[in-house]
Amino acid sequence: MPAILHMQDIEKNFPGVKALRGVTFTIESGEVHALLGENGAGKSTLMKILAGAQGKDAGQIRIDGRDVDIRGPLHARQLGIAIIYQELSILPHLSVAENIFLGRLPRMASMPWIVDWKLCCARARELLKQVGLDIDPLIPASRLKVADQQMVEIAKAVSENAKIVIMDEPTTSLTNREVETLFKTVRRLQERGVSIIYVSHRLAEVKEICDRATVLRDGMKIGTVNVAETTSKDWVKMMVGRDLDQLFPKMPVERGKEALRVEGVSSQKLKNVSFSAYEGEILGIAGLIGSGRSTLARTIFGAEARVAGSVNIGGKEAAIASPLEAISQGIALVPEDRKLQGLVLPMTVRENITLAKLGGISRVGQLNLRRESKVAAEYVQALQISTPHIDQKTINLSGGNQQKVVLAKWLYSDAMILIIDEPTRGIDVGARAEIYGLLQQFVEKGKSVIMISSDLPELIGMSDRIIVMHEGRVTAELAPSQFNEELIMTYASGMSH
Amino acid sequence: MNQRENHAKGGPADRLSAPAGAFHLMGRFGDQLVPAIFLIALVITLSLVSPNFLSVGNFLDIARVVSIIGIMAVGMTIVILTGGIDLSVGSTFALASVVAASLIPGSFSDAPRILAFVLPVPFAILAGLLVGAAVGFINGFIIAKSRVEPFIVTLATMAFVRGLTYLFTGGFPTIFRPMPPLFEWFGQGYVLGLPTPTIFFALVVLIGVWITRRTTFGRSIYAIGGNEEASRLSGIKVQSIKIRAYTLMGALAALSGIILASRVGAAQPTAGLTYELDVIAGVVIGGTSLLGGRGSIMSTVLGVFILGVISNGLNIAGVPTYYQYVVKGLLLISAVGFDSYLRKMQRI
Ligand SMILES: Nc1ncnc2c1ncn2[C@@H]1O[C@H](COP(=O)(O)OP(=O)(O)OP(=O)(O)O)[C@@H](O)[C@H]1O
């Protein structure tokens, strides 16, 4: 197969970070090529350079055998490169159709300065159907679920007749069924001769959909392998530079007293939810996206109102009406969306880590910056956050490292009950094992963890007990002997046994 | 675990291409770099153009003139850092100054007196400051509780408070026959050869820097402006912090107003008209983002001096006031444009 894209000796430096150090990367036409590597390895940076969103410091890019100098995002699109960013870049107030055709809305043939909405709608509808979406293209994008927004971005990429489609962690917010649809779209694109660059930390997906894989580590290319001829173990070894012995460091901890009891909690999206969490226990919560898991977490945490029901902590009823009250009662919530709910992006790593416990680094309202630096450095070390220094703004960190900063913030907050919504979204395999290790240590101290996750192996590997939710209700509570993916999915999709 | 650590040491650590210390400094002062260079360039240009510009006397003059706006700009920086804005500062400035002035022994106005009594000077000043703080508190309270845009809320209080000022004074200025020495010192005195307004400005800046950099209140201000939802979920008392920020703003506007009343020997109900423009311009030209969360008091000090130096230079060159407005407006537009350009560069 001919090489459609050749990136040669690409280098990129940020203040304090060599993000890419001479990466050479070749894509053949019609292949699905995985780009793998730890958090901060440089995957997104390489892709942003290709998509014209960032300049490179050195190196050449050749497309279809011709040297090109990509001048900007628009130019990249003209060259046939489409990108779906790691963080959604949809414009919420515009309609779906406008999002798809942004900057190139179809015009009337007779009056080219007037947008042809009819044509626009028809074409949008057709594109949406191709990615398995049956929606009205005129509704605002904000009304769509995150997963559907993702699909809209894919439709947009398809519509551009791109030769190369980059997908940077496209599945982090998709359910299994949506992943299926995505894969169908990927295969259809592939049949049309489109090449796809697929960035992901989910190795099972890579196995399923990709032809070849290139691994980056610390800004360098480690190698390119054929997916069929290698195993995910080999890739992990290339990614982290060693064998990874055990992903789930689960050790049984003796279950202690009841730490949290939720009784009959109801709200707009929750229907009479009751469950308990115990000291020394990791309680998993399974369910499809939209089943109310995150709402439940936010309601317990006082971030959303509840209409009825009670929350008991340590046997006493806790009147929690705000996150502040929840925190003072020893509850922490690692929210699902790190950019909107987790981080203050223009603030530094140090300032974000201590934000939920300013009392720990201050006296009578005066900050002790030296103390704060020490705390931050400790957590950066413990969670292996890859950042040039603790005073880096979090907006400059890679996605996975941002997630670790949010986690650090809540580990520092001294919570007794840690609610964690998608703990490893966008986190690499090596760091994943470390986060599981931290959760394990957390419960070994007699504290409790409530873990919401869409990653079933993770839920099964780490939980002591799993409750399953469907449309705002708890539909099952499973003991370890009942842990299996099919059973969980049955309850999660509302089919009763 | 151990292996991973070793690997990490050989990995990310050796990707640091320069000592972290240098970046630390860059990060801390990087924000001030652009306005600082601009200010220096401006001073050099003006001193080449006009020989009168470069003198200690003229610089002291600039420092004194910018103090009135500068004191308010410190408060405005804090408000803008939270993601808000306060358009009512000019009105608060006037109300506080007429209230304080009318309480001062020896004050006189053609209007039928509303406050028939006087207080010792320090208490009269304190009363003025409290009036300013009260206006700020009301602003903050409405903004925090109602979630109406700060722009709208303070536009309303701007009109409302100006109206109160006219009602209170009947439209007449308050003058002094004679002015008590202590009050005279407040705006016209000198300390160590520096005019008192400049001293007050310097003190307010020092306290402002301390608040924003060294207190949990200051940290919360940046956090709220940077991401209000994340701050709330981190247990920051968003409403209370906002109320405190606007209250502080009100008190500082009052302080400015009272200083000016002392300097010019009269409290005018029309004082402070359009000051909100100068104050906000100082903040924005310094580089503090109107979206909140980014900027600093020191940037604002630079911004205020940039404005002061420009209008001083234009005055020396004999440029009429009307043109000065045009220049100020252009500068403000460029600063806002530059800010959004920087954000665009940073985003993706
Ligand atoms: N704008 C920026 N300013 C400074 N440093 C940056 C910037 N963008 C990326 N970096 C740094 O470059 C390195 C590579 O980042 P990149 O986002 O490419 O990682 P990644 O491989 O996509 O990681 P992840 O799996 O976590 O998404 C990281 O160390 C990151 O902190």
Ligand SMILES: [Mg+2]
């Ligand atoms: Mg990335």
